[in-house]
Amino acid sequence: MKLPFPRGxxxxxxxxxxxxxxxxxxxxxxxLAFLFENWDTYAxxxxxxxxxxxxxxxxxxxxSAILYTNALYALMVLFPLHLKEREGWQRSARWVYVVINTxxxxxxxxxxxxTQFTNRRTTLGVFKEFGNEGNLLGIMxxxxxxxxxxxxxxxxxxxxxxxxxxxxxxxxxxxxxxxVYYAAHVVVLAVYAFGSVCGMRGGYATNVRPIxxxxxxxxxxxxxxxxxxxxxPFSIIRTIDKKPFVTPHYFTGRAQLDAVYSPLHVPADTLxxxxxxxxxxxVESMGREYVGSLNPHLDxxxxxxxxxxxxxxxxxxxxxxxxFATGRKSIDGMxxxxxxxxxxxxxxxxTSAALNKMSGLAGELNHEGYHTAFFHGADNGSMGFLSFAxxxxxxxxxxxxxxxxxxxxxxxxxxxxxxxxxxxxxLQFYAQKMKEFRQPFMTSVFTASSxxxxxxxxxxxxxxxxxxxxxxxxCVRYADMSLRRFFETARRQPWYRNTIFVITAxxxxxxxxxxxxxxxxxxxxxxxxxxxxxxxxxxxxxxIAAQIDIMPTVLHHLGVKRPYVAFGQDxxxxxAAETYSVGYANEQYFIIKGDFLLLFDGTxxxxxxxxxxxxxxxxxxxxxxxxxxxxxxxxxxxxxSYMERMNGNHLTAATDPSQRPTxx
Numbered sequence: 236m237k238l239p240f241p242r243g244x245x246x247x248x249x250x251x252x253x254x255x256x257x258x259x260x261x262x263x264x265x266x267l268a269f270l271f272e273n274w275d276t277y278a279x280x281x282x283x284x285x286x287x288x289x290x291x292x293x294x295x296x297x298x299s300a301i302l303y304t305n306a307l308y309a310l311m312v313l314f315p316l317h318l319k320e321r322e323g324w325q326r327s328a329r330w331v332y333v334v335i336n337t338x339x340x341x342x343x344x345x346x347x348x349x350t351q352f353t354n355r356r357t358t359l360g361v362f363k364e365f366g367n368e369g370n371l372l373g374i375m376x377x378x379x380x381x382x383x384x385x386x387x388x389x390x391x392x393x394x395x396x397x398x399x400x401x402x403x404x405x406x407x408x409x410x411x412x413x414x415v416y417y418a419a420h421v422v423v424l425a426v427y428a429f430g431s432v433c434g435m436r437g438g439y440a441t442n443v444r445p446i447x448x449x450x451x452x453x454x455x456x457x458x459x460x461x462x463x464x465x466x467x468p469f470s471i472i473r474t475i476d477k478k479p480f481v482t483p484h485y486f487t488g489r490a491q492l493d494a495v496y497s498p499l500h501v502p503a504d505t506l507x508x509x510x511x512x513x514x515x516x517x518v519e520s521m522g523r524e525y526v527g528s529l530n531p532h533l534d535x536x537x538x539x540x541x542x543x544x545x546x547x548x549x550x551x552x553x554x555x556x557x558x559f560a561t562g563r564k565s566i567d568g569m570x571x572x573x574x575x576x577x578x579x580x581x582x583x584x585x586t587s588a589a590l591n592k593m594s595g596l597a598g599e600l601n602h603e604g605y606h607t608a609f610f611h612g613a614d615n616g617s618m619g620f621l622s623f624a625x626x627x628x629x630x631x632x633x634x635x636x637x638x639x640x641x642x643x644x645x646x647x648x649x650x651x652x653x654x655x656x657x658x659x660x661x662l663q664f665y666a667q668k669m670k671e672f673r674q675p676f677m678t679s680v681f682t683a684s685s686x687x688x689x690x691x692x693x694x695x696x697x698x699x700x701x702x703x704x705x706x707x708x709x710c711v712r713y714a715d716m717s718l719r720r721f722f723e724t725a726r727r728q729p730w731y732r733n734t735i736f737v738i739t740a741x742x743x744x745x746x747x748x749x750x751x752x753x754x755x756x757x758x759x760x761x762x763x764x765x766x767x768x769x770x771x772x773x774x775x776x777x778x779i780a781a782q783i784d785i786m787p788t789v790l791h792h793l794g795v796k797r798p799y800v801a802f803g804q805d806x807x808x809x810x811a812a813e814t815y816s817v818g819y820a821n822e823q824y825f826i827i828k829g830d831f832l833l834l835f836d837g838t839x840x841x842x843x844x845x846x847x848x849x850x851x852x853x854x855x856x857x858x859x860x861x862x863x864x865x866x867x868x869x870x871x872x873x874x875x876s877y878m879e880r881m882n883g884n885h886l887t888a889a890t891d892p893s894q895r896p897t898x899x
Contacts, residue, residue, distance in 0.1 A: 247319075248423055250403040251312045255301060257399050258336050261392045262297045262466060265343035268388060270463065272347040276752055277463065283456055283853065292454030292464040295437050299446060300469035302434045304339050308332045312403055313427055315420035329400055337393035342467040344385040350462050351745060355563065355821050356448070356470035358581075447473055448822040452834075452841060456855070459754055461821040479581035480588060482878040483837065485871040489892065496872035498575075498802045498880070499891050500787055508794035509770070512734040513596065513605075514669070515679040515785070516721075517572055518714055519565065519686050521545075522743035523558060523759040524751045525711050533748055541711040544719035545738065545761065551773050552738075552763040555780035555806070559816035559827060560742050560760045565618055565681075568741030571782035573597070573679060574627050575801030576886070579819050579877055584619050586881075589626070593886040596786050598628025599799050600677045608633060608672065610665050610680040612656035620681065629679075638664050655683035657692055658717035666724040674730055681741070684717070685710040705745050726767075735792065736765040737785055753851045754820055755832060764788070778811030779827060798888035802877065817873055826870040833866040837874075840867050 270277060302309075311319065311328040318324060346357050437446030448470055451461040486492040523529050527540030528549045540546065561571045562578030570576040570583050574595035583589060597607040608631040609624035611617065615634035624632050638656050639646040641664060649660040656664075665680045672678070684691070689706035691699050691713040699709040699716075718738075725731050740760040746752050751759065762780045764771055771792060783803030791805040804814060815828035824835045830847040833840060843856040843863050857863065879885065885892050 247312050247403040248427070250401040251309055251427075253401045254308075254332060254396075254399075255305060257396055258301050258305065259294075259297060261336070261340055261396065262301070262343065263293075264388075264392060265340055265347075266293065266463070266466070268344060268385065269347040269350075273351060276351070276746075277460065279749060279752075280456070280460055284460065285454075288454050289464065292451060295446065296451065296465055296469050298434045299437055300339070300466050300472065301336075302431045303472050304335055304468055305332070306431065308335065309427060309431065310424075313420065313424045315417055315424055325402060329397075329402070332400065333393060333397050336396055337389065339466075339468040340392050341389045342471070344389050346462075346467045347385065348382055356462055356465045357467050358448075358470050358474040452821065452823060452836065456853070459752070459757065459821065474581075479586050480579075480878050480881040482882055483871070483875050485875050492872055492875060492879075496869060496876055498800050498876060499798060499888060500790075500801055500805075501798045502791065502794075502796045504796060506791065506794040506796060508796075509792065510675045510733075511766075511793060512669075512675050512730050513600065513677040513737070513789055513793070514734055515572065515596070515677075515737045516718070516739075517568065517679065517681045518718070518738065518740050519682050519684070520707065520742065520744035521685065521711065521714065521740035521761060522746070522751065523740075523761045524743070524746060524748060524756070525708075526761050529554065529761055533750070538748075541708050542715040544715045544722075545763070548718075548722070548738065548765060549761070549763055552765040553771055553773055554761075554763055554775045555814075556775065556777050557755075557816075557827070558739075558760060558762040558780040559755070559758045559818065560740070560782050561758070561816070561818040563742050563757065563820075565741045568782060569620065569623055569681070570595075570627075572739060572741070572785055575783045575786040575803045577781075577783050577802055577817050577819075577877070579824065579874065583881070584623055588881045589622070591881065591884045591886050592890060593627055594799060595627035596679075596789060597624075597630070597677055598887075599786075599790060599795060599797065600675075600793075601628050601630065602797055603793070603795060604675070606630065606672045606674075606676040608668070608676070608678045610634075610661070610668075610678065612638060612658075612661035612683055613654050617655075633664075633668060643667065651684065651690065651692075653688060653690075654686055658682045658684040658714050659692075659720060662717050662721035663724060666721055666728065669725075669730060670728050672730075674733065676730075682714055682717070685714045685744075703747060707745050732767045734767065735771060735789060736763075736767075737789065738763040738765065739782060739785065750850055754825070755827065755846055755850060755852070758816075758818055758820070776806075776811065778806075778809075778814040779816050780806055780814070781816035783817075784814075798891075800880070800886055800888055800891060802873065815869075817870065824870060824874055826866055826873070828866060828869070829862065831860070831862050831866060833863065833870065835867060835870050835874075 308328060308331045311324065311331060349357060448465060451464040454464050455461055486495065525541045526545045526549060527538050528546040530538050530540065560568055562568060564582065566582040566584060567578035571578065574593060576583055601607055607629045609629040610633045611620050612635055615621055615632065615636050621632055635656055638644060638661060644660060644664055649656045651657050655661065662680065669676065669678060685707065689710050691709055695713055699712045701709050739762045743757055743760055746756060750756050762785065781803055783801065784806050787801045787803050787805045788807055790799065791807055806814065812829060815826055817824065817826050823841060826833050830845055832844045832846055832852065834842040840857055840863060843860055844852040844854065845856060883892065884890060
């Protein structure tokens with residue numbers, strides 16, 4: 236770039252700083268694009284934020300990411316040898332600068348879309364989660380077409396960095412002694428390195444810890460807003476080689492910890508044994524918002540949702556006033572629903588803890604003589620579900636391979652072209668296979684059609700048109716219709732009336748109402764317990780149901796008397812006031828109990844909200860409510876027990892370290 240300034244001005248240091256300034260400005264362009272793409276989600280929250288505080292947070296995290304990702308480029312510019320003055324070296328430095336920074340800008344723009352589904356910036360764990368998927372290039376290609384304007388913006392920003400690039404001055408002659416040249420450049424490099432390390436850490440004081448993702452919450456009012464402060468390169472860098480499960484020491488001994496909380500359940504000998512089948516249906520992206528009967532308050536009672544069949548089934552099922560997931564991704568939901576293991580920090584099955592001995596509904600019911608099987612219509616091994624099923628005790632696994640091998644069905648003609656067999660056909664396969672199993676059996680199916688890229692079979696295009704400004708909602712209607720057809724088939728099966736059905740979702744998805752854009756809404760999923768025999772009484776109970784409560788509730792109703800480890804509660808015997816849900820949102824743990832939500836960053840409570848009066852979480856009650864100490868105390872015990880058991884491989888009753896077990 237030719238600039239109207241004296242050539243001597245552009246020393247290596249000044250040229251480097253000017254070029255990094257262009258990157259800072261490019262990051263802000265990406266952040267504005269992120270905000271405009273997600274305007275409906277964040278527009279209502281912006282007025283409550285402090286502009287100065289937000290600006291400080293953005294600059295702090297962006298500088299950290301930029302200094303990390305431009306470390307090689309800075310070294311090439313400030314290299315204390317004459318080698319750096321050669322034309323080839325300078326040309327290489329320019330390419331390194333443009334390519335690396337354009338890639339980082341592209342990651343920021345990609346998250347403008349992906350964050351809509353996760354409500355958090357992409358971390359390294361996402362690459363582990365989708366590492367075995369063979370369809371990612373196709374999905375990414377589809378999104379590049381759908382969001383072509385981000386492709387254009389990324390290319391335009393990359394071109395701008397190339398055109399605005401300032402070349403460092405190459406001295407006309409070497410009039411100074413070599414030792415002066417080398418000494419001066421070593422000092423300059425050392426000073427820059429010191430300043431760069433301070434910027435990477437987010438501060439220069441020796442007592443300042445390097446900033447992490449959780450520090451973004453210091454600049455906003457609610458965890459969901461932290462994505463506006465963070466950037467994607469920083470989020471990925473900060474999770475490289477990060478140990479997800481670090482045991483805190485809130486309690487000094489096992490007895491003290493177990494006196495507050497223990498996930499070891501020791502059932503009473505007086506439980507009534509019921510040899511009933513168990514069927515757990517996990518519906519992709521079926522947020523509680525989409526089921527009209529679970530939201531009588533929305534739109535003045537006029538909200539119908541997108542799931543008329545689940546509406547009708549909910550009236551015949553046991554439901555709860557509030558019901559929550561523990562995470563925002565499919566790989567978060569599976570362990571929560573089927574093994575009563577919440578998502579804290581990272582999904583357990585993308586960490587080394589995946590090698591732990593663990594159990595779940597399948598594993599515990601294997602001991603009771605049940606036949607167990609897991610169903611997922613995608614490629615066998617997709618999303619890590621095959622390894623999850625095997626490690627938690629499922630005896631059989633039925634995926635796309637097994638579906639294609641069954642001559643009663645259409646094979647790959649029923650493949651949706653991206654993820655899996657269409658829900659309608661695969662749920663029929665599921666119903667027919669259970670007819671072949673000996674009773675009692677425990678099975679679970681994970682549907683997939685209400686997943687990105689949000690398509691329905693061509694024959695249903697007219698029946699399920701797009702509505703509400705989002706292609707997901709027609710997929711929810713299609714999934715609901717597929718569930719209705721599944722139950723129509725199931726009712727004709729000999730095993731039907733001797734079965735407990737549990738219907739829930741892996742996580743929520745794109746919200747419509749403001750109530751579902753706040754943290755509690757972003758984690759609200761339907762949880763239905765349906766017993767065709769009527770033995771498990773239907774009705775809507777007060778209190779909280781969580782995904783992690785499904786396993787202990789079912790085991791209690793079946794009268795299983797073996798001890799087991801589960802982080803949830805039996806909802807049939809726990810008083811409503813004692814029910815709770817826990818989870819992890821934008822680098823903070825949370826607990827919802829009674830009327831209150833408490834957020835905890837691992838060291839201190841950052842927020843308390845009265846959900847009965849403040850569902851949108853606008854009024855922080857830290858230090859202003861008497862419930863805070865008890866909630867924080869309980870959450871600390873749950874976190875410490877979770878981390879100890881993950882790191883110590885104590886996730887089953889047989890490996891439980893407790894000397895004095897307690898039941899819940």
